[in-house]
Amino acid sequence: MPVLNSIAAYADEMKTWRRHLHAHPELEFDCHETAAFVAERLREFGVDEIHEGIATxxxxxxxxxxxxxxxxxxxxxxxxxxxxxxxxxxxASTVEGAMHACGHDGHTTMLLGAAKYLAETRRFSGRVALIFQPAEEGGGGAGVMVEEGIMDTFGIDQVFALHNVPDIELGHFYTTPGPIMAAVDEFHIDIQGRGGHGAYPHETSDPVVAAVSIAQALQTILSRNHDARQEAVVSVTQIHTGSTDNVIPDTAYLNGTVRTFEPEVQDMIIRRMQQIVAGQAASFDVEATLRYEKGYPATVNNADKVAFAASVAREISGEDAVEDNQGKEMGAEDFAYMLNARPGAYLFVGQGPGAGLHNPNYNFNDDVSPVGASFFARLVETAQPV
Known part of the structure; x- marks a missing residue:
């Protein structure tokens, strides 16, 4: 079964919705205008209930x-x-400094398309809960919605989500059972030394040399303390210090990201970071403080739900257009919180050639909307047949 005819018939309408959303981006939890637009469409479709103001x-x-x-x-x-x-x-965006560069305008549109179809046809039993979430890019909106009780309040048994991928063939799907995306953490290291004249380093406690040494030492965690058969990333992404060529500064700052799948690997990295920072600080006669902030947990798909979702995707796009054992990725996704609360699956759908995600030239491909909407609709009809 290809794209559902009813959904294909209002592809142009979906394009209009998506381009409106693209022109009016909102950040993190401040998605009030977007939510109002979504609610207005849902009322037009005749959905049975709309519960607003969840996670702001x-x-x-x-x-x-x-x-x-x-x-x-x-x-x-x-x-x-x-x-x-x-x-x-x-x-293009009419909001300075804000852009739909990850396709969430398209994700919202796909779910709206499915909502319109499902409200019109109702060829399923039970209920469908359409979750429109703020703050995926920062703030963990999915986690906040779960904390505010959406799974229990609405009796949600299972949960699914899609994400677009540029440079994957249009309408092709991929996913994997078990962990699919990594836990994402960040670390901050503040170094306090004793600055002075660059010509007289012996009179200082140089935070620059300490920062460089700490950054290098952190790379040994994966090369010497970590089982290479388990995926992990430790990346130092910022070093800030100094102001001119002949002054050794008082302070330095390092920042970076850690990606893991297993809690024991995450714990080992934290422990070794603490040891390295303390040891390097002592060796360079500076003070150094590590602030380690745990972020989104690993996104873990339920194997049975992956098999089910992949079978539905094959109905839409064909047997050869679905890979259901693609393997893990080191990116992160706050849908992890919903999958921790209920069994489900997270899938990617290709949108053809184009600029990558988080690129200022990125644009969601509107031809994907009927594909994603059909996938969502058939998930419901197949999971809960009349």
């Missing part, structure tokens, strides 16, 4: 099917990124 600007809409049954959750993220847009499109 998120919402959950309920569509009742025919007869008793479970509740399947479908999630779309709504927030944009704090970056300028350089596409030159006639519907």
């Amino acid at each position: 600007s998120g919402l959950v809409a309920i569509i009742n099917g025919q007869g008793e049954g479970g509740t399947i959750g479908l999630r779309a993220d709504m927030d944009a990124l704090p970056m300028p847009e350089t596409t030159g499109l006639d519907y």
